[in-house]
Amino acid sequence: MYLKSQIPNLLTLSNLLCGILSLYFTSQNQPEFGAWLILFGAGFDFLDGLIARALGVDGELGRQLDSLADMVSFGAAPTFLALQFNGVFTDSLQSNWKVLALFLPIILAAFSAYRLGKFNIDTRQSNRFIGLPTPANALFWVSIVLAEEVNGLLGWDFLVNTLAIFRQSTGLVDFAAILLGILMVSEIPLLALKFHGKVDNKRSKIALLALGSGLFILFGFSSVPIVLLLYFILSIIAK
Numbered sequence: 001m002y003l004k005s006q007i008p009n010l011l012t013l014s015n016l017l018c019g020i021l022s023l024y025f026t027s028q029n030q031p032e033f034g035a036w037l038i039l040f041g042a043g044f045d046f047l048d049g050l051i052a053r054a055l056g057v058d059g060e061l062g063r064q065l066d067s068l069a070d071m072v073s074f075g076a077a078p079t080f081l082a083l084q085f086n087g088v089f090t091d092s093l094q095s096n097w098k099v100l101a102l103f104l105p106i107i108l109a110a111f112s113a114y115r116l117g118k119f120n121i122d123t124r125q126s127n128r129f130i131g132l133p134t135p136a137n138a139l140f141w142v143s144i145v146l147a148e149e150v151n152g153l154l155g156w157d158f159l160v161n162t163l164a165i166f167r168q169s170t171g172l173v174d175f176a177a178i179l180l181g182i183l184m185v186s187e188i189p190l191l192a193l194k195f196h197g198k199v200d201n202k203r204s205k206i207a208l209l210a211l212g213s214g215l216f217i218l219f220g221f222s223s224v225p226i227v228l229l230l231y232f233i234l235s236i237i238a239k
Contacts, residue, residue: 005059008052012065015044019073026080027089034081035145038138041073045135067116074134075112078141079105085144085173104174111181112137118185128235129190132183136228140180143224159222190235204234 018041026034048066052058082105083089112134124130147163166172191205211230215223 005055005057007055008048008057008062009065011044011048011051012062012069015041015048016065016069016072018044019069019077022073022077023080026077026084029084029089031081031084031145032149034077034084035142038073038077038081038142041069041077042135042138045070045073063120067120070134071113071116074138075109075116078138079108079112079177081141081145082108082173082177085167086170101170101174105177107181108137108177111184115184129192131186131188132180132190134184136231137180137184139224140176140228143221147220147222147224149221159219163222163225188232188235190231204237208234 018037022034022037022041025031025037045066048062049058052062083103086102086105088102115131115134118131122130144163144167148160166176191208208227208231212223212227215227219226
């Protein structure tokens with residue numbers, strides 16, 4: 001029984017290790033490896049809860065480990081991607097006040113920690129999320145990195161080029177970090193992909209999955225910002 005109860009925890013710790021490796025590769029200016037490792041961590045994050053419920057071993061230790069792992073993989077690791085976009089891991093940083101703008105995305109880590117702590121004690125978030133989930137924030141930054149590498153079937157260059165412009169603009173990166181950070185700790189109710197509750201909510205979730213899957217097949221990772229926008233719109237409609 002003890003060994004069985006540790007299987008989900010091993011998956012959770014695998015998520016954490018993916019996050020740590022992501023931090024390393026991103027800090028070495030290899031953000032593609034860092035982004036893929038965040039995605040692998042998300043896979044382990046999905047499996048640990050699924051297997052814990054299937055084995056009937058869901059417990060407090062697992063929930064605490066999950067938040068700690070999420071802080072690394074979906075809090076710190078995406079923050080490092082944003083910092084890499086701003087060029088902070090190069091040897092050519094100038095020591096003046098302007099460097100503060102390059103480091104501004106570190107606020108994502110603080111917002112993520114607050115979001116995860118709030119989620120742990122907020123009893124309202126069983127059927128809906130209150131504020132943007134940290135994995136959604138992580139997926140946004142991952143999509144910026146992988147949009148060009150995995151561009152979908154149609155390969156619409158204007159989407160990839162738009163994200164490339166974003167990646168090269170300190171102002172846009174900083175703005176996105178502030179916006180996503182605020183959304184993570186906001187009181188905005190958002191859909192959780194659990195199929196119980198109101199009929200309208202189920203329809204909105206099905207619509208989100210269908211539209212999101214279709215857009216991803218067509219446009220690859222460059223569709224993720226659009227899917228996140230749809231996520232907000234459908235959440236408001238289903239309110």
